[in-house]
Amino acid sequence: MTDTIFALASGAGRAAIAVLRLTGSDTALIVAALAGRLPPPRHASLRPLRDAAGEVLDEALVLWFPGPRSYTGEDSAELHLHGGPAVLAGVSAALLGAGARPAEPGEFTRRAFLNGRMDLTAAEGVADLIEAETAAQRRQALRQAGGALAERYAGWAERLTRLLAHQEAAIEFAEDGLPNDLEDRMRAGAAALAAEIGAHLDDGGRGERLRDGVWVAIVGAPNAGKSSLLNALAGREAAIVSAQAGTTRDVVEVRLELAGVPVWLADTAGLREASDAIEAEGVRRARRRAAEADLVVAVFAADQAPDAATLELLAPGVLVLANKMDLAAAPAELGGVAPLPVSARTGAGLDALRAALEAAVAARAGHSGEAPLTRPRHRAALREAAGWLAEAGAAPLPELGAEALRAALRALGRLTGRVGVEEVLDVVFGDFCIGK
Numbered sequence: 001m002t003d004t005i006f007a008l009a010s011g012a013g014r015a016a017i018a019v020l021r022l023t024g025s026d027t028a029l030i031v032a033a034l035a036g037r038l039p040p041p042r043h044a045s046l047r048p049l050r051d052a053a054g055e056v057l058d059e060a061l062v063l064w065f066p067g068p069r070s071y072t073g074e075d076s077a078e079l080h081l082h083g084g085p086a087v088l089a090g091v092s093a094a095l096l097g098a099g100a101r102p103a104e105p106g107e108f109t110r111r112a113f114l115n116g117r118m119d120l121t122a123a124e125g126v127a128d129l130i131e132a133e134t135a136a137q138r139r140q141a142l143r144q145a146g147g148a149l150a151e152r153y154a155g156w157a158e159r160l161t162r163l164l165a166h167q168e169a170a171i172e173f174a175e176d177g178l179p180n181d182l183e184d185r186m187r188a189g190a191a192a193l194a195a196e197i198g199a200h201l202d203d204g205g206r207g208e209r210l211r212d213g214v215w216v217a218i219v220g221a222p223n224a225g226k227s228s229l230l231n232a233l234a235g236r237e238a239a240i241v242s243a244q245a246g247t248t249r250d251v252v253e254v255r256l257e258l259a260g261v262p263v264w265l266a267d268t269a270g271l272r273e274a275s276d277a278i279e280a281e282g283v284r285r286a287r288r289r290a291a292e293a294d295l296v297v298a299v300f301a302a303d304q305a306p307d308a309a310t311l312e313l314l315a316p317g318v319l320v321l322a323n324k325m326d327l328a329a330a331p332a333e334l335g336g337v338a339p340l341p342v343s344a345r346t347g348a349g350l351d352a353l354r355a356a357l358e359a360a361v362a363a364r365a366g367h368s369g370e371a372p373l374t375r376p377r378h379r380a381a382l383r384e385a386a387g388w389l390a391e392a393g394a395a396p397l398p399e400l401g402a403e404a405l406r407a408a409l410r411a412l413g414r415l416t417g418r419v420g421v422e423e424v425l426d427v428v429f430g431d432f433c434i435g436k
């Protein structure tokens with residue numbers, strides 16, 4: 001027996017149609033109480049919905065999904081109502097009166113997980129799909145919701161279980177004094193699995209970046225034209241531009257979408273020995289932002305000698321710009337680095353700049369063949385599993401090897417939700433919206 005829960009599954013506010021979703025043991029009874037009788041499974045039927053006093057609240061499309069072939073695995077239903085607030089209030093009150101209760105955030109998907117309809121990574125994929133704002137985010141979330149990570153991790157858990165079974169057999173045979181090579185095979189298997197997990201972890205954070213956004217920091221000398229370039233890329237006057245050196249102090253951030261990836265583009269204070277405390281704090285923030293950024297864009301003014309502070313930030317992977325090309329015949333020599341020539345004033349080179357940014361962002365985030373891990377939670381659990389596998393491979397006693405394999409299995413179990421899940425459930429489902 002489960003509580004029967006309901007929630008608005010469509011957006012809040014006045015709309016043409018509002019979808020109320022129900023799931024739980026008494027779904028059939030409750031729907032029949034409002035709609036008179038249950039429609040045939042998975043067929044939409046138009047029905048008057050009545051309250052306990054018999055007043056018609058709405059003419060609604062009623063859908064009935066008997067478990068276990070439903071999203072949650074339990075008896076479920078959808079009521080497609082007219083979207084006005086009074087209709088919604090009336091039907092909600094009738095559902096409450098009939099014994100249903102409002103759902104907690106994520107409770108539908110939580111039940112789907114508990115009923116074995118999906119693992120935790122797939123449930124997280126559903127949450128990401130609801131949050132997805134760009135096409136690349138949508139593709140990544142859809143793959144994960146479809147079980148791309150679940151399958152891989154379940155495969156690893158299966159291999160681990162087999163290694164553990166062999167290790168336990170090795171322990172038994174040793175007690176019987178029989179020679180066996182089971183331990184050697186365990187060591188080889190643990191090393192191979194640890195290497196595979198290591199390769200998966202060593203993805204440069206592509207999946208997490210696509211989910212959270214790529215951080216790009218524009219840095220350079222005062223008056224190089226950083227704010228002008230930010231505004232040009234954002235298509236609006238987000239940052240103040242002036243001829244006065246030291247105009248920008250705080251970090252000014254705009255959100256862009258480049259190559260289907262969300263990007264946080266930050267304009268920063270010009271790098272120099274600041275004359276006052278506020279500007280000095282701005283320069284400190286600029287340096288910190290550059291250090292934390294996934295991509296640094298270093299801007300030089302083409303009509304000036306390159307400044308030492310910006311030159312110091314040049315490293316492989318930094319995108320180097322020579323701005324104000326309208327004022328110079330050729331960009332200054334930057335020690336072998338070929339800057340991208342642009343002019344924020346005339347717009348020359350801005351298309352090439354955008355293309356270079358897209359390429360750099362695409363190289364740092366998103367799809368590269370296999371489905372990437374997408375959350376720090378995944379990274380932590382996989383690191384732990386790989387660590388225990390290394391320990392298993394090096395264990396001086398077979399019993400310790402078995403113990404390490406069990407610990408690795410538990411770490412994978414927390415990742416997929418198969419073992420020791422209670423403590424992670426709230427973390428995973430807490431950030432869901434109600435109705436999913």
Ligand SMILES: Nc1nc2c(ncn2[C@@H]2O[C@H](COP(=O)(O)OP(=O)(O)OP(=O)(O)O)[C@@H](O)[C@H]2O)c(=O)[nH]1
Nearest residue numbers: 222223224225226227228246247248270324344345
């Ligand atoms: N001729 C020319 N002037 C430019 C160009 N880009 C910016 N400027 C001018 O250069 C001056 C400084 O521009 P900003 O965008 O404020 O420069 P900044 O790097 O943000 O400066 P700080 O915030 O003070 O570090 C302004 O007067 C701009 O109009 C350009 O491509 N060509």
Ligand SMILES: [K+]
Nearest residue numbers: 223242244247
């Ligand atoms: K300026």
Ligand SMILES: [Mg+2]
Nearest residue numbers: 226227247248
């Ligand atoms: Mg500025």
